[in-house]
Amino acid sequence: MKVRSTFRILALLIALLIFRSHSVFGRGPRPKKPEVKRKPISAEVQAKRDAEDDLNKRFWIGTGCAFILLPALGCFAGASVARVNPGSDFDAECGLAIGSILAAGPLVLMLGHQPTPPPERFIGKSPEYIVVYTNVYKKRTRQLSRPYTAQGMVIGCVITGGLGILMGQIFENLE
Template identity: 30%
Template sequence: MKKNSTFHVLTFCMVFLVFSAPFVALAQQFSGEAQAAIDRAKRDAEALTNKRLWFFAGCFGTFFGYLAANTYHSPVPTVALLGKSPEYVAFYTDTYVTKTQQLQSDQALNGCIIGAIVQFGIPLCATAVRYAD
């Protein structure tokens, strides 16, 4: 009985090792290409995102500017994807969209905070000065 259960445990371990090895090899094969795509996408997102636009959208549009920054997806530059493998394109596209949306959202939130301070702070200071006299 003990021999039989040991056999099943060893068989299960062998099957697991046989079927998991190809996936590890595939993950290692694409890691260099994937990292290159991710790095390039982050660089391009930093360079191509109009941060001033999203800051002023948040500043003047308040909540609606922030909402627009979270819903708008900027188009992926296709020039960077010409002649690349499908895996590279997938990693680049996912990273680019995520990074641009993060940058847009951060800038719009900063603008929204500054806009709220200006919109409510100046009248509040003006009324405080008026009643101080």
């Protein structure tokens, strides 16, 4: 008896939901939204939006990761060569030096990057607009790239730590 009455109540609720969604209960057509006249967007606002859209997040994460990983990989390579060939003059310090030289590449990318907006965005714009837009675009792009570079550095540290543990295990097993 309870199952039958529960089924009837659920069927009634489902029917009400279906009919309500089809405007049976006299809701009529929805009123149209008033059209809003859009103001021209200022150069600063547009530059900030474009900088956020144009930023290559993966590039900056990869750059930060490479900045940490390259010296560590060089050091690991030096330690590995020194373990495999004890008579050679190559050791972990040489590997660290090579890795540090390799890390100069991402460092140059991070410090020397000068973001420039595409020139087609300036067609029909005044010189004042172009100056303001370019300055804000460069500043905003640099601001946005910092956290992604930091994320990449954290990822690089985690990977380096994992590689260090792995290398330690490998060296223990070799002895």
